[in-house]
Amino acid sequence: MIRPLLLITACAATLAACQAQQEEDARDVLNMENDAQAVPVNGAAETMGTSTTGTGMMQAAELRTADGRQVGTVSTRDEGGVTVLTVAVQGMPQGTYGMHVHAVGKCESPKFESAGAHWNPENRQHGTTNPQGAHAGDLENITVGQAGSGGVTANLRNVALRGGMTPMLDEDGAALMIHAKADDYRTDPSGNSGDRIACAVLGAGGAGTES
């Protein structure tokens, strides 16, 4: 009888720690359930399988606004020396928005300044029409239609996701940023694209997202 009583006392003394452990256990269970659901076991799962998160080895990250609302996904995959980056958004106002790979895989609201500048390992200026451009992380604008959705697939040549001298996903990772205005593809350092409004941490499942 003494032993269980002691255990309960110990747990009460560090209630916070106990709760944290319990929540962790609950999360583990959830994760296992998610893994199980990744295998299409019924009709519903198969119907949903066309989403960007359901394509095997592709790594999908969540794109979130400063208030934490998910407005899309970003997936990256390596296709033999070409990095393919696929951005799909939904639930955004109609418009055209600048979009770039930023140097640090950290999305801290409200301004996402934690993601650093445009990913620019070659020290060039911003913009594909800038004579001194462009940044390796410069991308085409994304257009969101009336229904609030849009998508861009970018094939980044000579960009290694991992390995080599200047991998995109280096020690501090990388982030995909959507800005408030369209990029003019010329003005250093950010194409006059305005505030940072949505951010995704690129890499293993978007780990490291903070809000």
Ligand code: ZN
């Ligand atoms: Zn740039």
